[in-house]
Every structure is written in C-alpha cells, then in structure tokens.
Amino acid sequence: YDVLMGDVVLPTAGTAVVYGGGETGCETAEYLAERGLQVTLVTRSGASDLARSAEPMYRKHLLHRLRANGAISILENSEIERFDEGTVSLHRQQVGSEKLGADALVVAQGRTTGSPLVQPLEELGMRVEVLGDAAQIGRIGDAVHAAHAVIEAYASRLLQRQ
Numbered sequence: 001y002d003v004l005m006g007d008v009v010l011p012t013a014g015t016a017v018v019y020g021g022g023e024t025g026c027e028t029a030e031y032l033a034e035r036g037l038q039v040t041l042v043t044r045s046g047a048s049d050l051a052r053s054a055e056p057m058y059r060k061h062l063l064h065r066l067r068a069n070g071a072i073s074i075l076e077n078s079e080i081e082r083f084d085e086g087t088v089s090l091h092r093q094q095v096g097s098e099k100l101g102a103d104a105l106v107v108a109q110g111r112t113t114g115s116p117l118v119q120p121l122e123e124l125g126m127r128v129e130v131l132g133d134a135a136q137i138g139r140i141g142d143a144v145h146a147a148h149a150v151i152e153a154y155a156s157r158l159l160q161r162q
Helices: 023-034 056-068 118-123 140-161
Strands: 014-019 037-042 072-075 078-084 087-092 096-101 104-107
Touching: 014 023, 014 096, 023 037, 023 056, 023 072, 023 104, 037 078, 056 072
Parallel strands: 014 037, 014 104, 037 072
Antiparallel strands: 078 087, 087 096
16 A cells, blocks of 8 residues: 555666565566666466455456556465565565565555554544444445435435424
8 A cells, every 4th residue: 555655666677576476466566667677566366366355347457457567477376485685585485495586575464453543533423434444344335325325314314304
C-alpha cells in the first residue's frame, strides 16, 4: 500500500521483485512495470491462483494485462528466502534455489484487521461501523456490500425518526 499510495519512492528504471500474488501484488507489479521497471512477480501459490480474491470480471482483465505485459514475469510456487543488496534468493518448488538481481523488493503480503480510530471515536460517543479489511480480510465486493447495508440501515433509522 505504501508503494501504491506514493509513500515510498522506488527507482524508475532497473528491476524489481514483487513478493505476493494477491490482488495488491499483481497491481503493484503492473504499477511498477508502467513506471519503467522490469518486474518479477513471485507468488507462493500457482499462477492459476493469482489475485484469487479479486472480483471475477476485474481479475480476468488484470490477469490478461499481466500476462500480456512484456515487462512482467511471474515465478509461481516460489518463496523468497533472503534479500541482500541487489540479490533476491528464493526457493522454487520444482526448481530449487535461485537468485535474482533486483534493484528493489516490494513485499505485497499480509493485511491486518482493526483500526486505531475505533476506540477514540467511540469514547467521543460516535457510532462506528468497521468495514472491509478493517473488519475482516476479504474481497472488495464484500466490503462494498457491507457498506451499502450500513448506509441503508442508517437511512432507515433516520426516516423512522421523521
């Protein structure tokens, strides 16, 4: 998220390894390739599981773009073991140990639930609804539907007061 939000400055030329085959990892690989980097997307699972939590229609187009992008290569069934000054050491299930040159390593794995804002807002007497990944790691569509349900319930309560 730090890379996608511009909070981390990465090189605009050279090579990058993105570790994580979820939706965020795939989007990060695409983002870096668009900025001039040669990108290797490393995923622990098989290529058929890339971005598996994405909405199906979006996932279809995202995977098509990734596979068609000559600046992106995908290493499936692989785990990064070490990153040392310009070298990523990884283990590939069918191949064994391998080293890649990389000017940057971006880890696109893991999200956490919760929000540090909930308690202070509740202490101020505000009603708080925790949605999306802050409530439970999941799909964007589920977060949108949950937000819609919260807004509908809120609007219904307002209408009943009138």
